[in-house]
Amino acid sequence: MKIYNTLSKRKEEFVPLEEGKVKMYVCGPTVYNLIHIGNARPMIVFDTVRRYMEHKGYEVNYVSNFTDVDDKIIAKAIEEGTTAEEVSQRYIAECKKDMADMNVKPATTHPLATQEIDGMIDMIQTLIDKGFAYPVADGTVYFRVKKFKEYGKLSHKNLDDLQSGFRSLQVSGEDQKEDPLDFVLWKPKKEGEPSWPSPWCDGRPGWHIECSVMSKKYLGEEIDIHAGGEDLVFPHHENEIAQSECCNGKQFARYWMHNAFLNIDNKKMSKSLGNFFTVREVGEEYDLQVLRFFMLSAHYRSPLNFSRDLMTAAKNGLDRIVTCGTALKDYAAAASGNATEEEKKLMGELQGFVDKFDAAMDDDFNTADGISAIFELVKFANTNVNETSSAEFVNAVFDTLKELSDIMGLIVVKEEEILDADIEALIQERQDARKAKNFARADEIRDQLLKQGIVLKDTREGVKWTRA
């Protein structure tokens, strides 16, 4: 499996630190608003990377943070007359809902910056002790960039060029810095802001230190993959490398993966430009499976322009796969028996589609070619499976389609939702069973409904039910 590594600017063979295991960290969103579909791109792309790694047999430890302390969260809390915590908790819940609707798996761990302050203070202290950081009179702590000779290795920037660029940018009030390149690790609190005590002043952490600390705590000092959108390469990821490698004395991450932007009218979709659609808005018009398919129809390192035409094309493409899946499900329900000689021969061709799919994904996760392999399988199924096919053959084709689609996070066959009328009928049957003192049957019905997400509650007015 080859991965394009931003560090070397080349595709490299993936070799995990520990056989059979992948440690992966993906920078998550700052939670002060509903996420937009630009934020959804790394979520969908790296969830697909994870799913493919799992399909290859790796055990993936996938960590993705929520940045829940930040100027924008505080500004929103002030605007609404509430606390930063209330704002961030609300948007974390909303984000998790969007992720579920896009079929993005929950991370192994979703750490919150505000829960990891002690670890951040420890890392900053270590950096000070090692001479890589220094506090100034007002209690701000800065990282001493020039002390880290490899600074710039990820963004391929040269320290001297950075130096001249930054000189003109020096912000007033930052004149306590030794050098314009130095960045903040800890900053003093302002009135009304959340803050934590520290050896330097009451205050809060800078953004970059969060990820170094959470990655170390949940994955260890050395990890396999660190990922995020390409805007994070500099300064965020460059600064994370500086902090982690100076603190731990080890290479931080072996492979650095960055997705290109989702654009609109060929401009980056972003909250600050105001040219964005939230996932929620898009979800009102399309099933979010369509958004997922749209994202995966391009390579993750190519810019992708959001347009109605492309979403329509994505919808049509997804429909072809889902229609095939539904037909296979129906054939499977009615079919019986073992494969004929002819079908056995055809079954021998199935591995070819999987191999084609794997070859595409092994080449730096070429999801566009992976989807083409799925389309070829769909064509094969449409040509060769029908109501006379044996169960063995239908199931073999159906399983292959489900397996490949699942790696893309595409749901081929939705579990059917139980209808209200069927629920009422089962509840009535349960009441009758109880009256007849057939409690085993009554319990069986309750459990059956529970499995389908229906919760029963016995009240004085009779049985009430809710969908979980």
Ligand code: AMP
């Ligand atoms: P933020 O909340 O701005 O820190 O962004 C969270 C994640 O979304 C980061 O990995 C960003 O790089 C990524 N991101 C933000 N906007 C876009 C966009 N228009 N296209 C692709 N990725 C984006």
Ligand code: ZN
């Ligand atoms: Zn980060």
